[in-house]
Amino acid sequence: EFYKIAFYNIGWGSITRYMDGLATEICEMVRAKCVDAVGIGGHQSHYPCDMLRVVTKLNDGAEQPVWKGRSDGQYIFVWNSDRLVLTIYNYISCGIAEHPWRMAQYLQFRHAESQPGPPLHVCHCHSPSSDNQKETPTQEQIIRKLTDERRVTIFKALWKQVEMNNPKGAGAPAVIFGGDYNSTDLQWAYCLRRASETQASRRRIQRCVSSY
Numbered sequence: 001e002f003y004k005i006a007f008y009n010i011g012w013g014s015i016t017r018y019m020d021g022l023a024t025e026i027c028e029m030v031r032a033k034c035v036d037a038v039g040i041g042g043h044q045s046h047y048p049c050d051m052l053r054v055v056t057k058l059n060d061g062a063e064q065p066v067w068k069g070r071s072d073g074q075y076i077f078v079w080n081s082d083r084l085v086l087t088i089y090n091y092i093s094c095g096i097a098e099h100p101w102r103m104a105q106y107l108q109f110r111h112a113e114s115q116p117g118p119p120l121h122v123c124h125c126h127s128p129s130s131d132n133q134k135e136t137p138t139q140e141q142i143i144r145k146l147t148d149e150r151r152v153t154i155f156k157a158l159w160k161q162v163e164m165n166n167p168k169g170a171g172a173p174a175v176i177f178g179g180d181y182n183s184t185d186l187q188w189a190y191c192l193r194r195a196s197e198t199q200a201s202r203r204r205i206q207r208c209v210s211s212y
Contacts, residue, residue, distance in 0.1 A: 003036045003083065007178040010042040022050065023057035026078075029057060037126065038078035039105070039124040041179050051076045068201065075105045077124055084109040085118060088165050095157030096150055102127065102152075106161045106181075119167065121175040122156040127151070129182045146182055148190055154181075155191040159198045172203040 006029065010022075026038055043066065051071040055078055059065035069078035072091040088108035104125035111117055120143070129146030142210050158177065166173040183191070185207065192205065 003120065003123070005037045005039070005176060005178065006035045007034065007039045007041070007124070009179075009180045010040065022074075024053050027057045027060075030189075036083045037077065037109075037122075039122070039178050040076040040078075041074050041126040051078065053181055056080055059159060070107070072074045072105060073103050073144070074100055077105055077122075079109070081112065083112055084120070085112050090161065092161055094154040095158065096126070096153055099144070099150070102154065103137050104158060106158070106165075107167055117168045118174060119165075121165070123162070123163045123177045123179075123183060124173065125154065125158065125177070125179045127154060127179075127181050127183070135192060144206070148187060151183055152189055152191050152194045155196070156195050159195065159201075163198070163201055166201070172201055189210060 007030075008026065024039075026040070029035065030038065038054075040074075051069045052134045053069050054076065055069045058067040058078065064079050067078055068081050068086070069076060070086075070089055071077075075091075086107060087110050088106070092102055092104055092106050093100070094102035094140045105122055107122040107124065109120045109122065127146055129144070155177075159175075162173050162175050181188075186205070192202075
């Protein structure tokens with residue numbers, strides 16, 4: 001079995017007008033790409049209401065509603081419960097004490113028809129950085145900057161959540177890191193190299209980039 005999971009970054013601008021069409025756009029994407037789950041992030045909003053709008057649109061016309069969702073902070077995550085069963089959900093800190101607002105969604109799923117199988121872990125995270133806002137950054141932008149060391153801290157915090165929730169005997173966990181981590185290939189390589197204590201539970205790594 002395999003799954004298609006999409007991630008949709010809204011951005012930091014005003015989205016009051018945009019949110020009216022978000023549910024329709026997400027629904028069209030799900031149907032066109034046969035997507036099993038979607039993570040939406042990148043902006044503080046009235047997300048519980050927005051999530052309900054997306055879920056309602058996805059279930060529109062169905063005899064039995066199958067789409068469910070969870071929302072916290074700047075995140076929405078919705079999934080087809082006929083394909084995926086949510087077993088664990090946590091809204092977690094990214095581990096940076098001076099940036100308590102850096103949070104992420106952790107979700108653990110099992111296949112809807114084969115519960116004994118290994119779980120799928122999803123870490124849905126948006127890591128904003130103020131690197132490119134001004135040629136001469138303000139003190140606040142310097143403090144908020146997403147440095148490579150902070151990238152390492154975020155990765156370690158998320159992987160710790162995965163290892164903590166991976167069942168004993170399940171082997172190397174299947175994990176998806178999705179969202180917007182504001183990291184290049186070199187920065188990801190640095191994170192993985194620095195997180196050497198996690199290598200025992202990491203077997204293969206694949207980077208996926210797509211657009212819609």
